[in-house]
Amino acid sequence: MEAVMTAPIQEKKITSDGIIGMVFVLATEAMFFAGLISAYIVNRAGVMVWPPAGQPRLPIEVTAVNTLVLLSSAFALYMFGRRVKSAAYIKIRSKGLLTAALLLGATFLAVQGTEWVKLVGYGLTTHSSLYGAFFYTLIGLHGAHVLVGLTILLYLFSSFRKPLPFGVLKSRIIACSMYWYFVVAIWPILYILVYLN
Amino acid sequence: MDATLHKQSFWSKYIFSTDHKVIGMQYAIMGIIMAGVGGFLAYVFRYNLAYPNASIPLFGHLSATQYNAFVTCHGMIMVFWVGMPVLLSALGNLLIPLMIGTDDMAFPTVNMLSFWIFFLSAVVLLASFFVPGGAFGGGWTMYPPFSAGGYVNHNPHFFTALFSGVSLMILAVALELVAMLMGGINFVVTTINKRTKGMTAFRVPIVVWFINIASVIFMFSVGPLVAGAFMLLFDNILGTGFYDPARGGDPMLWEHLFWFFGHPEVYVLLLPALGVLAEILPVFARKPLFGYKPIIYMALVSAVLSVLVWAHHQFVAGIDPRMATFFSIGTILISIPFAGIFLSFMATLWKGSIKFSVPMMWVLGFIGLFLIGGLTGLFLGSNTFDIYAHDTYFVVAHFHYTLFPDIFFGFFAAIYYWFPKFTGKSLNAGLGKLHFWLTFFAFNVTWFVLFFNGLAGQHRRINDYSDFSLIMREPYITFEKIATISAIILILSQFIFLYNLFTSLAKAKKGVKNPWESNTLEWVADSPPPHGNFQTYPVVYHGPYEYSLPGEGADFLPQNVQGKNDTNNVTQNNYEHKTATSFATHK
Ligand SMILES: [Cu+2]
Numbered sequence: 001m002e003a004v005m006t007a008p009i010q011e012k013k014i015t016s017d018g019i020i021g022m023v024f025v026l027a028t029e030a031m032f033f034a035g036l037i038s039a040y041i042v043n044r045a046g047v048m049v050w051p052p053a054g055q056p057r058l059p060i061e062v063t064a065v066n067t068l069v070l071l072s073s074a075f076a077l078y079m080f081g082r083r084v085k086s087a088a089y090i091k092i093r094s095k096g097l098l099t100a101a102l103l104l105g106a107t108f109l110a111v112q113g114t115e116w117v118k119l120v121g122y123g124l125t126t127h128s129s130l131y132g133a134f135f136y137t138l139i140g141l142h143g144a145h146v147l148v149g150l151t152i153l154l155y156l157f158s159s160f161r162k163p164l165p166f167g168v169l170k171s172r173i174i175a176c177s178m179y180w181y182f183v184v185a186i187w188p189i190l191y192i193l194v195y196l197n
Numbered sequence: 198m199d200a201t202l203h204k205q206s207f208w209s210k211y212i213f214s215t216d217h218k219v220i221g222m223q224y225a226i227m228g229i230i231m232a233g234v235g236g237f238l239a240y241v242f243r244y245n246l247a248y249p250n251a252s253i254p255l256f257g258h259l260s261a262t263q264y265n266a267f268v269t270c271h272g273m274i275m276v277f278w279v280g281m282p283v284l285l286s287a288l289g290n291l292l293i294p295l296m297i298g299t300d301d302m303a304f305p306t307v308n309m310l311s312f313w314i315f316f317l318s319a320v321v322l323l324a325s326f327f328v329p330g331g332a333f334g335g336g337w338t339m340y341p342p343f344s345a346g347g348y349v350n351h352n353p354h355f356f357t358a359l360f361s362g363v364s365l366m367i368l369a370v371a372l373e374l375v376a377m378l379m380g381g382i383n384f385v386v387t388t389i390n391k392r393t394k395g396m397t398a399f400r401v402p403i404v405v406w407f408i409n410i411a412s413v414i415f416m417f418s419v420g421p422l423v424a425g426a427f428m429l430l431f432d433n434i435l436g437t438g439f440y441d442p443a444r445g446g447d448p449m450l451w452e453h454l455f456w457f458f459g460h461p462e463v464y465v466l467l468l469p470a471l472g473v474l475a476e477i478l479p480v481f482a483r484k485p486l487f488g489y490k491p492i493i494y495m496a497l498v499s500a501v502l503s504v505l506v507w508a509h510h511q512f513v514a515g516i517d518p519r520m521a522t523f524f525s526i527g528t529i530l531i532s533i534p535f536a537g538i539f540l541s542f543m544a545t546l547w548k549g550s551i552k553f554s555v556p557m558m559w560v561l562g563f564i565g566l567f568l569i570g571g572l573t574g575l576f577l578g579s580n581t582f583d584i585y586a587h588d589t590y591f592v593v594a595h596f597h598y599t600l601f602p603d604i605f606f607g608f609f610a611a612i613y614y615w616f617p618k619f620t621g622k623s624l625n626a627g628l629g630k631l632h633f634w635l636t637f638f639a640f641n642v643t644w645f646v647l648f649f650n651g652l653a654g655q656h657r658r659i660n661d662y663s664d665f666s667l668i669m670r671e672p673y674i675t676f677e678k679i680a681t682i683s684a685i686i687l688i689l690s691q692f693i694f695l696y697n698l699f700t701s702l703a704k705a706k707k708g709v710k711n712p713w714e715s716n717t718l719e720w721v722a723d724s725p726p727p728h729g730n731f732q733t734y735p736v737v738y739h740g741p742y743e744y745s746l747p748g749e750g751a752d753f754l755p756q757n758v759q760g761k762n763d764t765n766n767v768t769q770n771n772y773e774h775k776t777a778t779s780f781a782t783h784k
Contacts, residue, residue, distance in 0.1 A: 009393065009394040009734055009736070010299070010390075010391060010392060010393060010394060011392045011393070011394060011395075011396060011397065013390045014389060014390065017303040017304065017386050017390050020385075020386045020389055020390060021303070021304065021382050021383075021386045024381075024382045024385055024386070024413075024416055025382060027416060027417065028378060028416045028417075028419065028420050029420065030420070031416075031417060031418070031419070031420030031421060032420030032421070032423055032424050033420075033424075034420065034421065035420055035421025035422070035423075035424035035425060035454055035457075036424040036427075036428075038421075039424065039425070039428065039439070039450055039454065042447065042450060043439070043445070043446065043447055043450065046445075046447070047445060126431065126435040126436060126437050127435060127436030127437060127438065129444075129445075130437075130438060130439070130444060130445040130446060133431070133435075133437035133438060133439060134439075136435075136437075137427065137428060137431060137437065137439075141424075141427065
């Protein structure tokens, strides 16, 4: 039997499905962090002594350096996206900038992990105080997003194995990068609110 | 048909299908099953209210703890596992691709995952009945401190705490929200990007518009609830104390995060059902929908207002009186766009040649019941009356008068209307009418009397009124019994529907394409539509509600049929030439 189905003739697309989908994902994520951050601000406003007596101070300096690591990861990804001008680029040139973005993101997560281990050792836990509770919840949920972001970048990396039309490739790079930019952009806000407050 | 489609195994065709129609049906079936669970819970605790301490047929004795758990889970199930899947997911999946003239969703795999995450969430919720301590019983709003450990479920160990009724309920709700989110993103992207040629924004049927607006409201409001839910879960399993005032936490925080989602959720449930009404009314009044664009604008206005009124649920819990006035005004304002939408519906009926078909009866019943629900809502919107009526059966009757027609009348209207399209068979109209009248009367009797019990001060969270002399007197005792007997009749009437459903499914396929003589694109496809929906994609020439146009032959003009006034609409589009050539290359 001959296929009679034809490809859909559609109204003009605004942009790719993936990019529009990502816009809505990020809008939801932004509201998620807005909820978390406002909960933190409201509770924090009602407490006089912050951090509470007997609780360790947060590693401000190490985390400042780590913030730069995360920001440079986003910069590497941005440069990667700018350089991809054709599908051939990815085959011919190494994916060095994307690898760099991935490794810098992973470094950020690893440093966060080691700092957490130290903090738990100093007596800051989820149930030691509201201070600890908010720290681990806010920073931990951000860390979970970093992990998801790294997975998305890995997916982007692996999708270069199959030959794809350049348009598809380009919009996939944009959609995946959007998530990573979001994860990176939310971090300085958390750093200022949680570490420097 | 594509030859590869015939090779699909049973599993990929009916279980792990990526076809939007199969996923829509899966959602509908899960919704019906969960409605059975929610209905059974309602039967048990209503029986207990009328006959305290009696042995309940098919159940036995109901303890106070069980009563609390049953009421809580009844509310949870009806909102999150019946209303959301049938109105948003089932209707969205079944209708959107067909009505905008495309083959499937933008992300079919995400769509399949969405259903299976939803399925998992239902399993987790039902499993919570069987853990030590039973399902959570602190009310469907899960207010701390009841939900935050300590009082009801004090479990010092991580895994004991994780497998407690409250933690499982939080997890189940979180999974359900993720599933709905995946579906919602699919709906919006599909509608933005996959409309067929000529299907401009203002030719899209209202139900598609409304499901999309509902999805956007959902996406905007769900984030803070998920954030709050994480904090509530951590309070239970990690001992964080976010909501525990003794440790510096704030229980009011949860109420804000919950109702920031909880109130818009009402419109997430309402809008798809109103969309169903907007599709069915013009078909059986044989008239164009009155005010197509104003209806869309009013829905958009209500969407914006919906996220500004949440604290009207907290007038008693305690908010600044100046803020209470702000939220009162917002709440009463939001009734204006909805009144506008209902007036447009009434105007559509005006001087129409109304056919009292089964779907139309559910639609008219919906409007009648919702009027009572909406009017009592106006009373409650005023914080002065709300403080008096708070947590009484007046409130309970009010929201059942809105949510019951919304979820069930909306869903039944949709089923009786679209059943021939998705099965190629037809439901028995006589049984459908019997089902309608029994449901309509039993529902009214059940809930109307409870308004009076509520005004007399009957509180909604007490399982046994034996010691309350103000309630344990006539006529309120009799009202309790009338409500219970009538609720049982209401539940039993649904078996007529199930009988109708199964006997009709057993009949042979007739495959009538357009039994109601409607205009929208789903009626252009075969009944049932094959995988991929259309043989050739339809081209749209005009809006969806062109009924009884003067000068046309028939009294309806499908969207893909060029009418006398449509001659220039499509050919003027500048992409006409381009798509015509791409059409040729695909052949
Ligand atoms: Cu509300």
